[in-house]
Amino acid sequence: MSSSIDPWACRIRCLYDSYSSYDSIARFYLQRNEKNSTAVLSEYGGSITVYAKKSADMDEIRSFINLRGCGSVQGNADQLCKNGGIILKLSDRQKLYRSDRPDIEYCMSEPDYKGIYKLMCRCEDKDFTAPSYEDFVVELSHRHRHSTAKFCCIISDDKIVSFSMTSALSDSCAVIGSVCTLPSYRKKGYAGKCISKLIKSLDKREIFVIRPVNKNESFYSKLGFTEVTANELHSS
8 A cells, every 4th residue: 555645645554554454443445447546545433534646536436435424534635525624744844843951851652641631631622622531542552552653742740741643654654643732831832842852753754734724823834834735745
């Protein structure tokens, strides 16, 4: 399965690497014409992700999605998907924060799931709702065992105050997902340092973020992220 430089292809590849042996959990579908593969789809947790080339038969994909009856569809096919966010790509690594403050302790090994979950619940808002604790631990621990997720925690005052992780990870690409900082520790640079430390651990992979509309634009811009369009992704 290809790991194209595209956040949706990255998500599908990450799901494949995590769950291809568990047909009851995730399923994968390939569309082909007479010569080539034209699209790949994953089905996981009631959601379908689509990565389609320009040559894909979109009518066939639409019919298939309707047949499966999934709750949500995301991907690079704008006419089918409701992604609810803006795709950003890391274009300037020189803007990443340095991580040399002596008062900051980083943890990048298997994390304290309970501590992270408490942090996520403190950070809920209209754009983010924490999953159930059981679903969260099962998902994260499974991906950690299969090396399909990376994490970074900042610990201060004997607790996790900032956390970031990849929502998708392949050999060529990564998508930064959950980024949480305790409200009382915000505007102190913790989130920027946490993300920067995580990104530096991802080596030369292309890095993406899908941010909510009208939210965190300045934050990600300062870290070197710029908005990219579907056409730019296809031509990269």
